[in-house]
Amino acid sequence: MTTALNAPATQAPEPALIERFTRIVGEQHALTDPDAQLPYLREWRDQYIGKTPVVLRPGSAPEVAAILKLAHDTRTPVVPQSGNTGLVGGQIPHESGHEVVLSTQRLNKVRAVDPSRTSMVCEAGVTLEEAHAAARAHGRMFALSLPSKGSCRIGGNLATNAGGVNVLAYGNARQQVLGLEVALADGRLWDGLRALKKDNTGYDLKDLFIGSEGTLGIITAAVLKLLPQPAERATAVVALASPAQALDLFMRAQDQAGADLTAFELMARLCIELAVAHVPGCRDPLAVPYPWYTLIEISSLREDGRAQATLESVLGAALDDGVILDAAIAQSERQAMELWRPREGVSEAQKPAGGNIKHDVSVPIAQIPAFITAADAAVKRVCPDARPIALGHFGDGNVHYNVIQPPGMERAAFLARWDEIAYEVHGVVTRMGGSISAEHGIGRLKRRQLAQVKAPVELEMMRAIKRTFDPNGILNPGKLL
Numbered sequence: 212m213t214t215a216l217n218a219p220a221t222q223a224p225e226p227a228l229i230e231r232f233t234r235i236v237g238e239q240h241a242l243t244d245p246d247a248q249l250p251y252l253r254e255w256r257d258q259y260i261g262k263t264p265v266v267l268r269p270g271s272a273p274e275v276a277a278i279l280k281l282a283h284d285t286r287t288p289v290v291p292q293s294g295n296t297g298l299v300g301g302q303i304p305h306e307s308g309h310e311v312v313l314s315t316q317r318l319n320k321v322r323a324v325d326p327s328r329t330s331m332v333c334e335a336g337v338t339l340e341e342a343h344a345a346a347r348a349h350g351r352m353f354a355l356s357l358p359s360k361g362s363c364r365i366g367g368n369l370a371t372n373a374g375g376v377n378v379l380a381y382g383n384a385r386q387q388v389l390g391l392e393v394a395l396a397d398g399r400l401w402d403g404l405r406a407l408k409k410d411n412t413g414y415d416l417k418d419l420f421i422g423s424e425g426t427l428g429i430i431t432a433a434v435l436k437l438l439p440q441p442a443e444r445a446t447a448v449v450a451l452a453s454p455a456q457a458l459d460l461f462m463r464a465q466d467q468a469g470a471d472l473t474a475f476e477l478m479a480r481l482c483i484e485l486a487v488a489h490v491p492g493c494r495d496p497l498a499v500p501y502p503w504y505t506l507i508e509i510s511s512l513r514e515d516g517r518a519q520a521t522l523e524s525v526l527g528a529a530l531d532d533g534v535i536l537d538a539a540i541a542q543s544e545r546q547a548m549e550l551w552r553p554r555e556g557v558s559e560a561q562k563p564a565g566g567n568i569k570h571d572v573s574v575p576i577a578q579i580p581a582f583i584t585a586a587d588a589a590v591k592r593v594c595p596d597a598r599p600i601a602l603g604h605f606g607d608g609n610v611h612y613n614v615i616q617p618p619g620m621e622r623a624a625f626l627a628r629w630d631e632i633a634y635e636v637h638g639v640v641t642r643m644g645g646s647i648s649a650e651h652g653i654g655r656l657k658r659r660q661l662a663q664v665k666a667p668v669e670l671e672m673m674r675a676i677k678r679t680f681d682p683n684g685i686l687n688p689g690k691l692l
């Protein structure tokens with residue numbers, strides 16, 4: 212009997228089986244103590260708190276493969292986890308306590324940097340920040356960047372096809388990968404660690420695993436692209452009256468900076484207020500409050516003042532034309548970091564504000580202003596005192612449209628309305644031809660919604676792929692599909 216695609220396991224593994232798993236990694240790396248397990252069972256927003264008989268921490272790709280072989284043969288469900296920063300519950304085991312957690316944290320080596328300095332091989336448990344440091348040590352840049360970079364890990368970044376603040380210029384995680392090593396569900400290890408930019412030899416298998424959220428195989432290592440480091444970065448926080456003006460400014464910045472426009476982020480005033488109140492070292496970037504802000508970054512490979520001059524020219528013309536209300540341009544690296552701080556800290560800063568119903572959506576860029584207006588109206592209709600807070604990667608059409616609970620309302624009572632509010636917001640997204648998950652994935656949170664927005668033929672193809680790669684349904688059951 213195979214586990215249904217969308218069902219959690221019905222039976223906990225026997226102690227003798229746990230013992231066999233333990234022998235693969237060694238006792239020290241098989242966590243059964245509830246306190247030691249806790250960091251692997253609780254997700255960042257406390258939305259899902261899971262249970263497991265054991266957290267396995269393999270130290271090599273062959274150990275990962277051996278765990279999967281045993282899981283496949285015994286039909287034991289396995290939940291892959293890397294940095295545990297995922298925001299849709301994909302890395303957390305079901306609360307039934309029947310699933311084994313496989314953490315990639317001990318796969319933490321940068322195996323090699325190519326002599327041409329165009330790529331490096333990183334294991335799945337290397338944190339994104341460590342990958343940045345390894346690239347920097349060779350005078351290069353690894354372009355993927357997320358506010359969670361200190362904790363998230365390459366395996367999770369690729370399994371979620373993460374986006375972040377650099378997608379506008381460099382693309383999302385998928386675009387940063389040349390090759391993969393993957394432990395397959397039946398225990399075979401696929402060595403696809405090819406550092407080739409061009410390889411038209413049939414189906415691109417690595418692209419199936421990227422974004423598959425741990426449902427098709429466990430990524431153990433990857434060949435990551437390296438790029439030249441920009442020598443100069445010009446950064447500004449800009450005040451605006453509305454998202455429509457952000458669109459105008461975005462088009463002007465693209466016209467003048469082209470591919471050198473490396474970030475264009477949007478924040479509602481409430482983002483700044485929450486960041487200033489709750490993130491240490493965060494300051495209001497401008498002397499008086501404004502309704503909306505964008506954070507703009509223009510980069511250049513040459514250190515000749517060109518990036519700064521382009522930024523000043525874009526903002527000067529926009530101010531003269533009444534498109535923007537005010538701006539603060541960083542004059543040093545330290546000031547640039549200060550301007551980034553509210554944007555990077557805003558996810559953390561929303562926690563103390565109470566229950567927060569989050570949407571990670573994308574729409575065509577020109578539709579962002581209309582999306583925010585329509586979503587605000589839809590939320591007001593169903594929950595008049597809730598506080599919508601829009602922010603995100605404007606230049607990618609990606610809005611994090613979060614709805615904070617009304618003051619005084621009980622957190623649980625508000626969160627109980629998640630489906631109702633998400634239905635309204637996603638309705639607006641769908642009518643605009645957008646996506647209900649721009650970068651965080653589907654996980655457990657949006658699994659039911661996926662079925663509503665995907666065409667039956669798409670779901671059938673996805674299920675056929677799942678059955679082919681994981682015929683016994685052991686990999687992350689109940690997630691994504």
Ligand code: FAD
Pocket residue numbers: 255290291292293294295296297298300301302315335356357358359362363364365366367368369370371372373374375376424425426428429430431558559650651654687690
């Ligand atoms: P985990 O949380 O451990 O896992 C995520 C998913 O991948 C799960 O389904 C898991 O089963 C699967 N998985 C993990 N490792 C493997 C593996 N080796 N092989 C196969 N499957 C695996 N995301 C963005 O895209 N853009 C952002 O700007 C962004 N900002 C964030 C800011 C904050 C403060 C936080 C907390 C999160 C943010 N995220 C963002 C979400 C999160 O950081 C990303 O989804 C990240 O890529 C997850 O990496 P991880 O290592 O933590 O993965």
